Amino acid sequence: MTSILTNVAAMSALQTLRSISSGMEETQARVSSGLRVGGAADNAAYWSIATTMRSDNMALSAVQDALGLGAAKVDTAYAGMESAIEVVKEIKKKLVAATEDGVDKAKVQEEIAQLQDQLKSIADAASFSGENWLKADAGAAEVKDVVGSFVRDDNGNVSVKKIGYTLDDKTVLFDSTNNTPLTTYGSGILDAQAQYNGTDGVNVDITINGVASSPAVKGYSTNELLTLGLTFTTNTTTNQTVADNAGTVEYLRLDGQDKWVKLTATAPTTGQAVAYNDGSTDYFVDTADLPTNVVNADAGFSAYNLDITKLDDVATAMGGSFTEADALDFMIQYIDDQLETMTSAAADLGSIAMRIGLQEDFVKKLTESIDKGVGRLVDADMNEESTRLKALQTQQQLGIQSLSIANSASESILTLFR
Structure with missing residues (x-):
C-alpha cells in the first residue's frame, strides 16, 4: 500500500538517521573531551570512583607542597645543628689543649669565646619561614608537626598523618626565654647551667x-x-x-x-x-x-659561657674538695655530654629529613598511580573512538541518502495523474 499521508520508508529512514546522529554526538563528545565517562549518566559507578580519586589526588598535591615546606624547615634546623656540632667539637678540643702544663689559658679562652659567639650566630640564623627550631622555649616541650601523608582507610575515612619533632631541652640549643645567656641560664643544650654530680x-x-x-x-x-x-x-x-x-x-x-x-x-x-x-x-x-658525695651542684657555667680562666670558681661551686684540674676535667666531660645530646638531636632531624624525602617520592608515585587508575576507568580509547566516528559519519551519509530515496518515492505517484 502506498500512501501520501504516511511514508513508512521515510519514517524508518528518519528514525535510523536520528539514532546515528545521537551516536555521533556521543562519540564526538568523547573525542573532544578525551573521556569515555564524562558524567554520572555515562557510568555512575566509574564516575563516582574517578571523582573521589581525583579529589584525593588534589589532597595529595597539597600534601606534596606541605612536605616541601616541612623539608625546608627540617633541613634548616639540621644544617644549623650540624654546624653547631662542629663548633662544639672545636671547643672540646681547646679544653683538652688547656689541660697541658704551661698553656696560656687566657689565650685559649679568647679562642673559645669566639667559638661561643659563633654558636649564638648559628642558632639565630637557623630560621625558615619565621620558625627557628634551634632557638625556642626549651621548657615548653612544643611539638612541631610536619605533614607526612594523606590516608583513606578501608572504611572511606580520611586523615592527614604528621611527623612530630619535640622542641625541648634535648633538641633546642638556646632557650628563647633566656634573653641574656652570658649572665643567666636557660634550658637549652648550650645555655643550661652545668650540674655536678659526683664525689671528691x-x-x-x-x-x-x-x-x-x-x-x-x-x-x-x-x-x-x-x-x-x-x-x-x-x-x-x-x-x-x-x-x-x-x-x-x-x-x-x-x-x-x-x-x-x-x-x-x-x-x-x-x-x-x-x-x-x-x-x-x-x-x-x-x-x-x-x-663528700655531691648531688646537683650548680657548677656556675654553661657550654655558652664557660671560662677556663675561672676554674677556681668552678672548683668551689662543685661543692667538694676539688682542684682546678678537677674543674677542667668536669668541663670537658660536660661539653662531651652536651655534644652527645646535640648529636642525638641531629640524628633525629636527619631521620625526619630522610623520611620526608621518602614520603615525597612515594606521594609522586602514588599520584601517578592514581592518575593511571582513573584514566583506565574513564578515559576514552581515541583509536577506537576515531574509528567509530568515521563509521558513524559514513552511516549518517547513507542514512541521508536513504531518507532522500524514501521521500522521492512519493513523487512517483504524481505520474499517475498525468
Whole structure:
C-alpha cells in the first residue's frame, strides 16, 4: 500500500538517521573531551570512583607542597645543628689543649669565646619561614608537626598523618626565654647551667695484712690546705710531700696528682701498712675520712659561657674538695655530654629529613598511580573512538541518502495523474 499521508520508508529512514546522529554526538563528545565517562549518566559507578580519586589526588598535591615546606624547615634546623656540632667539637678540643702544663689559658679562652659567639650566630640564623627550631622555649616541650601523608582507610575515612619533632631541652640549643645567656641560664643544650654530680673522693692503694686494696677517701686540693695554714715539706729520703701543722703530719700528696689524703698516727685497721714515717712516727691513711658525695651542684657555667680562666670558681661551686684540674676535667666531660645530646638531636632531624624525602617520592608515585587508575576507568580509547566516528559519519551519509530515496518515492505517484 502506498500512501501520501504516511511514508513508512521515510519514517524508518528518519528514525535510523536520528539514532546515528545521537551516536555521533556521543562519540564526538568523547573525542573532544578525551573521556569515555564524562558524567554520572555515562557510568555512575566509574564516575563516582574517578571523582573521589581525583579529589584525593588534589589532597595529595597539597600534601606534596606541605612536605616541601616541612623539608625546608627540617633541613634548616639540621644544617644549623650540624654546624653547631662542629663548633662544639672545636671547643672540646681547646679544653683538652688547656689541660697541658704551661698553656696560656687566657689565650685559649679568647679562642673559645669566639667559638661561643659563633654558636649564638648559628642558632639565630637557623630560621625558615619565621620558625627557628634551634632557638625556642626549651621548657615548653612544643611539638612541631610536619605533614607526612594523606590516608583513606578501608572504611572511606580520611586523615592527614604528621611527623612530630619535640622542641625541648634535648633538641633546642638556646632557650628563647633566656634573653641574656652570658649572665643567666636557660634550658637549652648550650645555655643550661652545668650540674655536678659526683664525689671528691680518691682511691688510694694500701695493704692490710699483706692484702692489697683501694679504698675511697676524701681528696683535698692544695688551695684547700693553704687556707688551713699548713706547711708543705718533702721528705728527701722517701721523696714524699706532706703538709703538717705544728709538726704534726696530717696530709700526704698522692703521686702525680694535685690531691692530698689525710693521715693518722693510729692505724685505722689492724695490720694496715704504714703510709709515711717522719723519722720518729708512723702514719697511716685515714680510711675513716670518707669523701663528700655531691648531688646537683650548680657548677656556675654553661657550654655558652664557660671560662677556663675561672676554674677556681668552678672548683668551689662543685661543692667538694676539688682542684682546678678537677674543674677542667668536669668541663670537658660536660661539653662531651652536651655534644652527645646535640648529636642525638641531629640524628633525629636527619631521620625526619630522610623520611620526608621518602614520603615525597612515594606521594609522586602514588599520584601517578592514581592518575593511571582513573584514566583506565574513564578515559576514552581515541583509536577506537576515531574509528567509530568515521563509521558513524559514513552511516549518517547513507542514512541521508536513504531518507532522500524514501521521500522521492512519493513523487512517483504524481505520474499517475498525468
